[in-house]
Amino acid sequence: MYQYDSHDQAMVDARVAEFRDQVRRRLDGSLAEEQFRPLRLMNGLYLQLHAYMLRVAVPYGTLSSAQMTMLGDIADKYDRGYGHFTTRQNIQYNWIKLEEAPDILADLAKVEMHAIQTSGNCIRNTTSDQYAGAIADEVVDPRPYAELIRQWSTFHPEFSFLPRKFKMAVIASETDRAAMRLHDIGIQILRNDKGQLGAAFYVGGGMGRTPMIAPCINPFVPIDQMITYSEACLRVYNRYGRRDNKYKARIKILVHELGKDEYTRQVEAEFAHLLTQGIEPPLAELERIKAQFTDPAFATGLSDAVDRSDPDFAVWLDNNVQVHKQPGYAIVTISLKPVGGIPGDASGDQMRLMAQLARAYSFDELRVTHAQNIVLPHVRKADLYTVWQQLEEAGLGTPNLDKIGDIIACPGLDYCSLANARSIPVAQKISERFAGREQEIGELKLKISGCINACGHHHAGHIGILGVDRKGVENYQLLLGGSEGADTSLGTITGPGFNEEGIVDAVEKATSVYLANRHAGERFLDTYRRIGMAPFKDAIYAKDAV
Amino acid sequence: MKILTGNDLKTGAVTWWTGEGWSLHVAEAVDVGDQGDAIAARENAARRVVSPYVIDGETAADGPRPAHIKERIRALGPTVRLDLSLKPADPAAGNWVI
Amino acid sequence: MVETQLRFRDDEPAGDPAVTVDSFGEQTNAAAVRIEPGDDARVLLPHLDRITLVEVNFPVFGDGRGYSAARILREAGYAGELRAVGDVLIDQLAFLRRCGFDSFAPDQPLNAADAEAALARYPEVYSPTVDGRAPIWAKRHGLA
């Protein structure tokens, strides 16, 4: 894992002091709210439905035990005993006091964490593959590249007042587990046919009101020019991205309106100029970072055998445990989606327990996934049963990874001031309705957003649900056929929306159509793609037989 | 009726204008008539509230009731964590927001 | 005209009033020009040798186009005065300075002590710009 040196620490410490000073000036009246707002947002502090909300960055989703323990302690000390893991691999606290926010940042800085640029019209936390460093199919570990981007983008003087927020993701395998093409910039680290490392740039993806899949604007930027190329992409956006209309201000609209070719031409021209400016860190810096992401000291010669005699354990194994690149080890995903629970929420105690497990069984490492779960990346197969037992005891052993109960849901109208409808109660009702049938239904990614901003990735759900406001009443639209990853696609709305009960019924009808039509081995998404929308629509909107 | 609401500057807590000050309880909110913006500007300048705004409401049997569901959820707390709401002892409190 | 509150240059301030980018093209003797957010700073590049003052206007502080304009001018070798005018606030000073601004004429006067603290806040920088400060990576690898 990356560890701060004195330079990194000095930057984060300076930020704490700066924010303390800004809060002081807000409270003494020298900063008006309009001026303070963008400053607090750049520190992840929102004013939400019930209180201030603080979003803490988890760079590329990687946490140490000490960091996870601190997150749990902050939940207890400053909040109401829990936190919410988000689709951007961050954590949010819902009940923060402005006066205490500087102290929280100071506590975070003690474990090399911060809330820098977790909101605002700047470059946000860079996300990555939650299985980085543990999965066999990666070309390299993508996280050093994400760390290089983290440093470059932190307090970037030119790009702190962009037309709109800016999200980047870095992956390094063909299987995309980070929804890379649904980001403002998605980067895939790869090798060319000469074996050299480079970065493929996908620019202009995103969800929200105008979902778009990012086109590839450059299939191979040499790895020692990745930062310069990013700078060029951003400069063109900063200069020409729309500022007249908030809903058209994301880079996807610029790329769309200019056309991919023209945008690319402008980026290449800027890139040629910036190459003369000496802004690229030397390869030695990348090597320095890489040296901190080397494999942990895996034991060799371990057996791959796992005793499956406990049937509940066997179900969990089949659902939540992935193949590790190292024989004798496994990747464990801890589901934060208990039946009837709040997706992504974890209590302070649960966080500390997960930290303990990581210390004892996973080389001190954890990951946050964009599906709002937690990963123990390097667990010995011989330890799986013990780990599972402890998770079970803490309510963290739900065996439902990528099943219908593993719902992505944004906070919605229970917490979010932008929401049109509640997301969490819908997730709870669906997971209760389908409890016990998840294995029969198989892989089904269900995603719920409480408004068009799409924090719950509803466009990319095999089944997506979007909350809308219909004359002051919560209403839910249903989408089918979305996907993220190698086969990224955007879902299609089935038709008129439903109330809360109705949307749960509609989901049930959709799964019935799938079960009645599926061929052997087909997932919900495969069947949908084969038979199309019509049969689903017929079933969902059929008038009940009289 | 017109209700003036905002958040406490220091704690972020949702607050309602009572005619004399700010309360956590919407039941204590008063009709501000056409005075909402003036009170809001004054209270904002005095830093007793952050981002105040006027909403529509009606007078129900149990007191003022904001017209929009969002404001009713603000008044109660998260419906999925009633234990953290202003009515932790009432399991049916969530029905009030619908 | 709004007063220049902070200036980090030793030379005498230019006396000429700044003209718009459009009229600058026609007035071949103008030495001071004012860039609005939508203007392309690159149209000035052929004329840098006769410019002594560029004002970059920030009508609202949240419009960040002026940061790119400033860097573009400095990257092209512009050495004259680069002044941020308009909605220039304390907490943007350090970013502006890093992009090459060396004088500030805010609409509302800034608290001098707070401004000084803000400018001195960050001991180091991650990204190199035209301000000549060595980025952290250069220090790490003995390049500074």
Ligand code: SF4
């Ligand atoms: S999708 Fe909308 S309701 Fe949900 S968290 Fe995002 S902004 Fe809030």
